[in-house]
Structures are given as structure tokens and as C-alpha cells.
Amino acid sequence: MHPLKPAKAVLKNIRQETADVKTYTVQVDGAFSRELSPGQFNMVGYPGVGEAPISFSSLWEDGCIGHTVRSVGAVTAFIDKLAEGDELLLRGPYGKGWPMDIAKGRDLLLVAGGLGLAPLRPVIREVLQSRDSFGTVSLLCGARNEKNLLFTDEYEAWRKKISLFLTVDEAVTGEPWGHSVGLITGLLDRVKPDTAGTCAFVVGPEIMMRFVCRGLMLRGMQPADIFVSLERRMKCGVAQCGHCQHAGFFVCRDGPVFPYAQVTGLMDGML
Ligand SMILES: Cc1cc2nc3c(=O)[nH]c(=O)nc-3n(C[C@H](O)[C@H](O)[C@H](O)COP(=O)(O)OP(=O)(O)OC[C@H]3O[C@@H](n4cnc5c(N)ncnc54)[C@H](O)[C@@H]3O)c2cc1C
Ligand code: FES
Structure with missing residues (x-):
């Protein structure tokens, strides 16, 4: 998959962690890399809203990945309003993670x-x-x-x-x-x-x-x-x-x- 091409992700589960932090368990379309390392991140976003770098909080568990997001600004506040079944776009995995x-x-x-x-x-x-x-x-x-x-x-x-x-x-x-x-x-x-x-x-x-x-x-x-x-x-x-x-x-x-x-x-x- 081209490193800049976004993958479509469906929110399968949303868990409220704290007042302003939620964990999103997402199912990504088949072309998304299976090779993820702890500490790497995705650019997570939506057309017309923007993108933000977000770390993986879980890697390929039950066919899904996890992102844990604090609502602080334009992109994360948009994500905060999404419901299970809604879609996001992900680009990644990027960067070097924990050794x-x-x-x-x-x-x-x-x-x-x-x-x-x-x-x-x-x-x-x-x-x-x-x-x-x-x-x-x-x-x-x-x-x-x-x-x-x-x-x-x-x-x-x-x-x-x-x-x-x-x-x-x-x-x-x-x-x-x-x-x-x-x-x-x-x-x-x-x-x-x-x-x-x-x-x-x-x-x-x-x-x-x-x-x-x-x-x-x-x-x-x-x-x-x-x-x-x-x-x-x-x-x-x-x-x-x-x-x-x-x-x-x-x-x-x-x-x-x-x-x-x-x-x-x-x-x-x-x-
Ligand atoms: C590698 C990496 C991994 C990350 N992982 C996570 C994660 O797992 N979970 C998570 O919640 N966040 C994570 N972040 C942080 C997240 O990407 C940022 O908080 C991001 O800015 C949120 O985007 P936003 O559009 O929602 O907020 P923004 O609109 O970017 O605003 C975020 C904050 O920055 C301030 N701000 C806006 N513009 C500027 C500017 N030009 N200069 C200085 N401050 C400004 C805003 O006032 C606000 O307080 C990670 C960041 C990096 C680099
Ligand atoms: S985010 Fe563009 S150079 Fe790092």
C-alpha cells in the first residue's frame, strides 16, 4: 500500500476511559499493514477536518487496532463525536517505535x-x-x-x-x-x-x-x-x-x- 494512501477504518468499539479520553477499537480495510510495532503511530483524520498523529494503543487484537485519544482540538474533538459504526481514515503505520x-x-x-x-x-x-x-x-x-x-x-x-x-x-x-x-x-x-x-x-x-x-x-x-x-x-x-x-x-x-x-x-x- 502507498505510504500516503489512507485506509478506511470502521469504529467497532468506543470505550470512555476518562472524561476527555476514549479508546477506539477500529477495523481497517485489508490493505493496511500487518507489520505494526509498539510506539508507532497513524495519521488519523477525516476529509475536510484534518489529521492528527495518534499512537497505537493496541495492535491487531481480534483483527482490530486501537487508538486512545484525548479531545483537545479540531481533529480529536471531531473523533470524540463519532459513534460505533462510523468511519475514519488512517495513514500509517509511521515512525520508529520502542526498541x-x-x-x-x-x-x-x-x-x-x-x-x-x-x-x-x-x-x-x-x-x-x-x-x-x-x-x-x-x-x-x-x-x-x-x-x-x-x-x-x-x-x-x-x-x-x-x-x-x-x-x-x-x-x-x-x-x-x-x-x-x-x-x-x-x-x-x-x-x-x-x-x-x-x-x-x-x-x-x-x-x-x-x-x-x-x-x-x-x-x-x-x-x-x-x-x-x-x-x-x-x-x-x-x-x-x-x-x-x-x-x-x-x-x-x-x-x-x-x-x-x-x-x-x-x-x-x-x-
Ligand atoms: C507521535 C505522536 C503520537 C501521538 N499520540 C497521541 C495519542 O495516542 N493520543 C492523543 O490523544 N494524542 C496523541 N498525540 C497528540 C495529538 O496528535 C495532538 O494533540 C494533536 O494536535 C491533536 O490534533 P487536534 O486537531 O485535535 O488538535 P489541534 O487543533 O492540533 O490542537 C491541539 C492543541 O494544540 C494547540 N495548538 C493548536 N495549534 C497550535 C500551534 N500552531 N502551535 C502550538 N499549539 C497549537 C491547541 O490550542 C490545542 O491545545 C500524539 C502526537 C504525536 C506527535
Ligand atoms: S510531519 Fe512532515 S516532516 Fe515530519
């Missing part, structure tokens, strides 16, 4: 802030399916408050095979909150990464990623063992328009997942 080959055989530390849990969900699914291929796997997950946590009905299954640590900036529901309150960096001491044998995947707001990466390096991890997923405004998704270009690389083509060592300056606002 699962590097993580295999090592301990894996996953750090997700807010909606960042969406692009890590396919990693978690792969770990659960091939649990023996990884060492210790820990997931640190932060959200503004309990109401903003994603995929909460899956945590019990995840906990059977990986360690899950949760934190919120503020507990608001009045229900007992048996987890941490505070910044996600506060959870780093709970996992104590084995510095030589651990690989870390970090995704969330850029300031959160910056502090988590620094925290990991202070604990002895090397920047080459830490991977981050960058978000930049995108138009084409295929390294043609220049919207996402920075210092000789394109976030859409060369990322969105990069070794922290490669983008340290960019994330520190120096480029």
Missing part, C-alpha cells in the same frame, strides 16, 4: 505520565505474552488524579506479571487511595534499576520525561539505555513537510521514540 529487541533479556522499566500510558500499552501486552523474554518489568504510572488514570480495568491482569506503581498529583475522589501522591520521580526509588541490565521506556509530558531521565541518570543509568517518545506538531508523517524537523532529524520518520542520548539537547530546549 523491543534491545529490551529483551533485560530488566525493563516503563514510565508513563498521563496519556503516555497509551503508547506503552502495546509494550505491556507484548511483555505479558512473552513474559519469559524479559527480566524484572516495572511500570510507573502517574496521572493528575485518580479520575485521569487510563485502562484501570486492566491493572489486575498486569499486576499478575509485572510490578505496577501508581501516583497521582492529588487524590480527589474521597475514596481511599492506597498508592502514592506526588510526582512520578518520587517512584524511582521504589524500583532501584539495576543500572547495567535495565532498559527504560519513558513517555509523557516533556517536562516529566526530562526529570525522569535525569532521575534515572542520577541513579546510574546511561542515556543510551533510556528511550523517550517525543511529541511534535506533524502534517505529513513521512519526513516531507518539515513540520517536525529538528537539528537534522524528523520526529515522524526517525522517532517518535529516540534514545535519550540522541535528544538530550532538544528536550532541554537547547536546539
